[in-house]
Amino acid sequence: MKDRLRQQIGNALQACFDNNLLDSGVVPEVQIEVPGNPDHGDFSSNLAMTMARAEKKSPRQIAEALVAELGNCDFLSKVEIAGPGFVNFTLAPTCWYEVLDDIIAKGKKYGLSQVGQGRKVQVEFVSANPTGPLHIGHGRGAVVGDAVASILQAAGFDVQREYYVNDAGNQVAILGRSIWMRMREQSGETVVFPDDGYQGEYIRDLAAKLCEEDPTVAGLGEDEATKRCTVFGVRKILDWISADLKNFGIIFDNWFSEQSLYDRGMVNTELAKLADKGLSYEQDGALWLRTTDYGDDKDRVLIKSDGSPTYFASDVAYHMEKFDRGFERVIDVWGADHHGYVPRMKAVVAGLGHPPEDLEVLLIQMVNLLRDGKAYTMGKRSGNFITLSEVVDEVGRDACRFSFLMRRSDSQLDFDLELAKRQSTDNPVYYVQYAHARVCSIYRNAEEQGVTFPKCGAVDLSSLTLPEELMLAKQLARYPEMVVGAAQNCEPHRVVYYLQELAAQFHSYYNRKRVLVEDSATTQARLYLVDGVRTVLANALNLLGVDAPERM
């Protein structure tokens, strides 16, 4: 719709030049936006104002020339010049009727686009260390990453969801030691549990389970036993994590092991490449990467003076490997407390000859867990943290996902368990889902009354003349470009706000007008309209991984 208007304006502009109404010959990019005030039409353009300088004419003069050349156009019902030189366009109702046909015809596919042109994108998210169950903070990153991936898919990108498993470093070694200590404890030994060990109760469970599955471990020497404990612990915990994520509606395409980078010798080969490019140097017995060349405030260590690689080293190899796999756009979803890590990672990407924008890091701010307005504290080390699955089980998957997506992900989020659980007005999830269920209910009633359902493309919509009906159609028409905007900016909250607006408009309409009325032409047209509402609600909810129930 917008494109059609854009083209029309372009033609008119050309005509202005041809007829010497305008003489600069400078064709600016035509900006078209949806005005906030409906009195200003369906679309407006600031073209005349942006051209004023080059033309050396007042914006209104330019606007008048433009409007004159626009002439009569079948899909525009009104064109007027307003304010300092805006040109406001009001489209003929038939335009909006076409949108409805389009929605019904496309159904689940309405809102999909090809702006991504099939480019390969990887979204890496969660990637929590496999040393304990996921807690609530991971949940937000999980949902945001998943929704971003879905939105990018809808926008025509070829998306892969990946979980990076940190199964090589210190943390998992500590996990192994913790399990080993508990095993010895359970066999009657008195042990001093290490200060840096994992305190959680689940460590005891793992120790007991390992003892049961493989009693020989207890008889092994310290080194071999902790190794076995580590492998066992990581495997079991990853099972929990993937089950929790599945329960939350999240399925990864790939689980990428950090250890595999070492096993394949990739860390060394990638570090050698960096050395060849002169990007690394030795000092104080350690190997450093010149990240300062690319805006970092300090060079970073790759290999410690004791000869062991840092976490950064494998992360460098990992990111190089991502690009080697052919991803053109790499998106990392991190906790905001890692933001200091961004410049050095971008430095790596730049050093490898990729534009730094090819790596996008989404920083997910903290979640403050509340219950009835009172803060819940959590500390992973102390062991009494709140797990993701507890929260999902308590408040439900849909409410949980929706709550995590309600705000921009880079701003802090208060998550109140009681509020999220409440099935009432206070809770926007149900408000939106209720709108969907209501349309379904109307259709159930229609069926009971023996009303025939409207057929796609074969409905006379001319009875849809009420402002609220056209408003609804316009909101539905905006959906595809909203999805594109959300994809370009990796901002799933835009979908949430869109849904709330659409649901509000529908509820208002529902209260004001009946769909099933005496006049059958009106009934048919209105059924068609609300079917469009239902379709778009369902499609948008689907992007967020939230159900669109037929009854509640």
Add this chain to the structure above:
RNA sequence: GCGCGAUUAGCUCAGCUGGAUAGAGCGCUGCCCUCCGGAGGCAGAGGUCACAGGUUCGAAUCCUGUAUCGCGCGCCA
């Protein structure tokens, strides 16, 4: 100290990449069920967009500075 991010209604937050009279939800006040689901709707009150400059036709949005808050600054991961 340096860096990153924030500051919008009583509270929690949007603001579509610089547009016209700054919007929602909650809370507050007053209304609407002979009505397809009241888990709903309508109306009202509530603002110096932290502060001070700057850029231009035009700024909540961009730039500079100040204040306050949060986070990060390991040869940890």
